[in-house]
Amino acid sequence: MSLLGGHQAMLPFALQMGLEDLTQEYADLTEKIVHGMDNLSSLREEEIIVGVTPKEAVYQEDKVTLYRFEPKVKKTLSVPLLIVYALVNRPFMVDLQEGRSLVANLLSLGLDVYLIDWGYPTRSDRWLTLDDYINGYINNCVDFLRDHYELDKINLLGVCQGGTFSLCYSSLYPEKVQNLITMVAPVNFDMPNTLLNARGGCTLGPEAIDVDLMVEALGNIPGDYLNIEFLMLKPLQLGYQKYLDLPEIMGSRDKLLNFLRMEKWIFDSPDQAGETYRQFLKDFYQENKLIKGEVMIGDSRVDLSNITMPVLNLYAEKDHLVPPSSSLALEEYISSEDYTAKSFPVGHIGMYVSGKVQRDLPPTIVDWLKVRE
Template sequence: MREALTARLTGGLSPASLALSMMDWSIHLASAPGKRMELADKGMRKWGRLLAWLASSAMSPEAPPCIEPLPGDNRFRDEAWRRQPFAFLTQAFLLNQQWWHNATHDVPGMTPHHQDVVAFAARQWLDIFSPSNIPFANPQILERTFHSGGANLLQGARNWMEDVSRQAHNQPPVGVEDFTPGRQVAVTPGKVVFRNHLIELLQYAPATGQVLAEPVLIVPAWIMKYYILDLSPGNSLVRYLVSRGHTVFCISWRNPSAADRELTMDDYREMGVMAALEAIGAIMPGRKVHGTGYCLGGTLLSIAAAAMAQADDDRLASLTLFAAQTDFSEPGELALFIDHSQLHFLDSMMWNRGYLSSGQMAGAFQLLRSNDLVWSRLVHDYLMGERTPMIDLMAWNADSTRMPYRMHAEYLQRLYLDNELAAGRFLVNGRPAALQNIRLPLFAVGTERDHVAPWRSVYKLHFLTDTDVTFVLTSGGHNAGIVSEPGRAGRRFRVATKPQHGKCLDADAWSQAAIPKQGSWWEEWAGWLAARSSPELVAPPPMGVPGTIHAPAEDAPGTYVFQR
């Protein structure tokens, strides 16, 4: 109870975890005179670089900067930052940022996880004082304030008060109301053909006269609503599959409440994946299924597939994983919030509430990309006085769900901390769900800028299975890289297939050897699915089975998607 009450003050972050990291850093830095001398030397040389650049820029305004922002840092892109005194503030800030990177990395004897936590905390603290976030140090804000007579600041104050009011009343951000499931998004025609306490199974209406014999089952992550894969009609993966002659089923997860606190990972497997397969079997008897999982849904589907392989259950025709990890030894930046101390803190908080709140998870994701999701919005909405236009992907991102206490605690402990799945120690019904037993053709997708499931972590599937693996590395991030409809400009991907018993390359060698292609990887996947389906097209199956528990009920998107 004490931990749960403390969590309300810290936003769910463990003070003990941060303190341990800071102590590890400070003790080892104090014990490393060579590292301290190196930092002193770097500090003096950076001051020298700054002063030399200042002198040269005074003589020639076109003098190149002494340091450039890191890739992806767009805070100082505007030409106004090239003028003095703003150029000096920018260069001083970037050099200071670089020095703190040196100070928090490569400290002899320091635990790697603690190093990452300290570096992350230092970066967050530095970003608070970035010139881009300070009104009198940001030339764009000053220019807007001068030309508008301060109207931008008044409008920004109104925007801030509106956002605070919406948050206090548990309302979604401004503009989300323009993207309602069933109206503007999640509009692919379909029916709810099965429902239990945990899922609604959606079956989508055929769009072609004949269809491929094997249906596709999509298992989305339960942390967000399913319609990331059925957004607007122009970028809906579900609509694309249906148009290519596939029969598509999709799970829509329940938004759990405190009453669901005892749901486990095995409940999600049994009442989710396995129940969906049973329903599909009743609607399309004797047909194998192309299993497709996204993010956490892909991890759960891989566990189910491994357990099915152990039990000689051959209902799956293939397995596709979108940005889904099966080896959590290098899980990306989310690992900053996951260690034994933090897990104890989260466990106490979830025990008290019965679930992990959607706001808690959203806050963690925002911190990982604070420049893009926190500070840039503060500047744009509150200091520039403009509203960031809402789009379908942003509206979906604001429509998050909760996670039940026991399931999420098991997920973090067994997968993130103990890495049981990759080690072959994840038990289902008392038997190991070994990925090595999967003999299905695999298609896996990683995204270049994924901070949730880094592509090199997703790639480790190659080392855990002994079957055909086709791997795609696509441009974009965790969400935008998956929502990659044909025709969108600037899309590209790499693809290569490792045959069963073929040689495994490390991730970087694979990246060099894979075939680069322009366009959407959706078309590559559609061809892959068609090649692993029966050659003969068949008549579309019925929508559900009337008179049974699989009878068609509400229209898609169903009812669970509206739970708050």
């Protein structure tokens, strides 16, 4: 038999093996989907819970609510911690679920934790400005805590855009902030290699996006628009791949619940007050005024050199929304002599849900605060 003839003889066997493997893979996939559909059909909306830690509303103003989380230990640090989240998405990513909750871990380590929930802006909120959010809502929540605890200063933790807000607030009211923590917070917005910054206009300015026309046409900026914008930054990973992986996830009820919690958080996107969105896009993304000392909040100018209190700057090494260089720029512009930067080897969302980060991040925050009580 020739060598060629041998290969011809082997070909049907190889083809048969390939078809058998393919058939088995198809059968396995079908079984996973059928089992997954059983899991999916048995789930109820009330089981997909985010924001699991018990909390109490202690102050309300317009659509804004200040929550206090139920303490877990008898002896807490004497100065409360106020978390300021971004206006985009809901703030309960910091309290996503049992075992993956920054809030719960901070409580277990003895912090007294409060959180500002911005609520859902409606058409009547279209004219809210950064002045309303920073000189109004944030300042009123801080003053509530100062009065309640009879303190001159409280601790502030600003997350993402909330970190930028917290920087503005600490610049305007340094006498009210004892310690400032920023987490994945953008500072230098001139990041042309980052898609979010480029889309916002850090390189092209108004030519990238005519925010004036958008606000005048829409009033408030729809949350769905912002969601699509974020998803399009990683269209394959966030728009397709996670759903292609779904059959592998659906077979486990716990994994399926985790997946649906994330989906619920991602697509629970409040609209953005038009005037606030206008100023944030123009002043921060398109003109990079924060590091230039040119941002005006009401009648006051934000000067980052006014920040003299201790600062802990937390950032994600693989962040595609807020690149490390944007966050790390902070040290150059503040006047604090007590500045600490700490990185974690994850992406933006990993700062909230990564098991390793949940193990290491809360002690980092609490240990840093303890020596500055």
